[in-house]
Amino acid sequence: xxxxxxxxxxxxxxxxxxxxxxxxxxxxxxxxxxxxxxxxxxxxxxxxxxxxxxxxxxxxxxxxxxxxxxxxxxxxxxxxxxxxxxxxxxxxxxxxxxxxxxxxxxxxxxxxxxxxxxxxxxxxxxxxxxxxxxxxxxxxxxxxxxxxxxxxxxxxxxxxxxxxxxxxxxxxxxxxxxxxxxxxxxxxxxxxxxxxxxxxxxxxxxxxxxxxxxxxxxxxxxxxxxxxxxxxxxxxxxxxxxxxxxxxxxxxxxxxxxxxxxxxxxxxxxxxxxxxxxxxxxxxxxxxxxxxxxxxxxxxxxxxxxxxxxxxxxxxxxxxxxxxxxxxxxxxxxxxxxxxxxxxxxxxxxxxxxx
Numbered sequence: 001x002x003x004x005x006x007x008x009x010x011x012x013x014x015x016x017x018x019x020x021x022x023x024x025x026x027x028x029x030x031x032x033x034x035x036x037x038x039x040x041x042x043x044x045x046x047x048x049x050x051x052x053x054x055x056x057x058x059x060x061x062x063x064x065x066x067x068x069x070x071x072x073x074x075x076x077x078x079x080x081x082x083x084x085x086x087x088x089x090x091x092x093x094x095x096x097x098x099x100x101x102x103x104x105x106x107x108x109x110x111x112x113x114x115x116x117x118x119x120x121x122x123x124x125x126x127x128x129x130x131x132x133x134x135x136x137x138x139x140x141x142x143x144x145x146x147x148x149x150x151x152x153x154x155x156x157x158x159x160x161x162x163x164x165x166x167x168x169x170x171x172x173x174x175x176x177x178x179x180x181x182x183x184x185x186x187x188x189x190x191x192x193x194x195x196x197x198x199x200x201x202x203x204x205x206x207x208x209x210x211x212x213x214x215x216x217x218x219x220x221x222x223x224x225x226x227x228x229x230x231x232x233x234x235x236x237x238x239x240x241x242x243x244x245x246x247x248x249x250x251x252x253x254x255x256x257x258x259x260x261x262x263x264x265x266x267x268x269x270x271x272x273x274x275x276x277x278x279x280x281x282x283x284x285x286x287x288x289x290x291x292x293x294x295x296x297x298x299x300x301x302x303x304x305x306x307x308x309x310x311x312x313x314x315x316x317x318x319x320x321x322x323x324x325x326x327x328x329x330x331x332x333x334x335x336x337x338x339x340x341x342x343x344x345x346x347x348x349x350x351x352x353x354x355x
Contacts, residue, residue, distance in 0.1 A: 001030045004238045006185045018161040018170045023181040027055045029090045032144045035133030036091035042098040078115025104346045134172040148187045185312040198251045203322040218336045225343040254306020295331040302328045
């Protein structure tokens with residue numbers, strides 16, 4: 001199992017896409033992905049103790065065997081290759097990045113790191129599904145390259161790939177060591193230029209604790225109305241984890257709340273909406289109460305503020321306060337209760353058409 005620890009979103013011509021940082025074992029993901037990326041010493045796939053290659057061998061994935069007959073081989077030019085399709089795993093393919101020479105231990109970063117994203121781009125012309133990619137901080141394990149250095153190199157390339165590859169929706173970094181996750185979380189926030197206001201957490205007051213507890217309970221009720229593999233369940237789960245450990249930061253709160261609004265609108269309208277404002281306003285035609293529409297607009301504004309920081313010099317107050325974050329929690333709770341009731345009533349009507 002893995003748990004979400006940081007994320008950011010990118011607006012592209014193909015929609016909103018995501019880069020995420022997870023804590024846990026990448027071979028035991030709690031969700032399915034298309035491509036798992038690993039790194040290796042050039043030309044060597046030894047299952048060294050503690051390595052990802054060893055972990056993959058333990059779940060029945062033989063990197064040595066896969067390397068002999070790759071689906072796409074760019075080792076001569078880019079030091080990367082893509083495996084044939086893999087069955088009975090949470091990932092469909094493995095991409096291997098060969099970063100360090102076993103003989104010289106000399107790290108050649110530019111060629112394989114840029115080559116990885118060239119390989120990902122090539123998959124769109126080979127009828128290979130590519131919506132999600134998960135990887136460790138490649139080269140930072142047995143090859144002992146700096147995690148912060150690799151993150152600084154990979155984040156801009158991820159952003160470029162998400163813009164350039166229409167089908168690619170998400171890039172996920174996974175780290176198993178909690179102490180390294182904490183450092184990577186800090187490094188990601190620094191690289192993204194997040195301020196202390198972006199990373200402020202919900203206040204530790206009795207009122208906040210009560211409202212957070214209510215939201216956790218109500219999202220559990222909502223979650224139970226969705227099928228096990230519905231994507232909305234994953235959004236709710238990630239939000240619940242952050243709420244339960246009282247570690248939800250402002251930027252995360254805005255992103256999660258907006259994602260839930262998008263899912264609600266898609267559910268009520270029967271299809272995804274391209275514009276949140278218009279999608280919310282269209283609910284008036286579905287006889288949704290004006291105060292509920294007001295809650296949704298409040299959450300939309302809150303999400304926009306979290307995603308797009310605005311220069312505070314001409315506005316008052318300058319920033320959203322932690323107490324404002326508590327108000328947003330209450331708004332979302334009311335929306336979640338409404339949504340749960342709507343889904344249950346709809347199911348009852350479907351089961352009793354004559355009623």
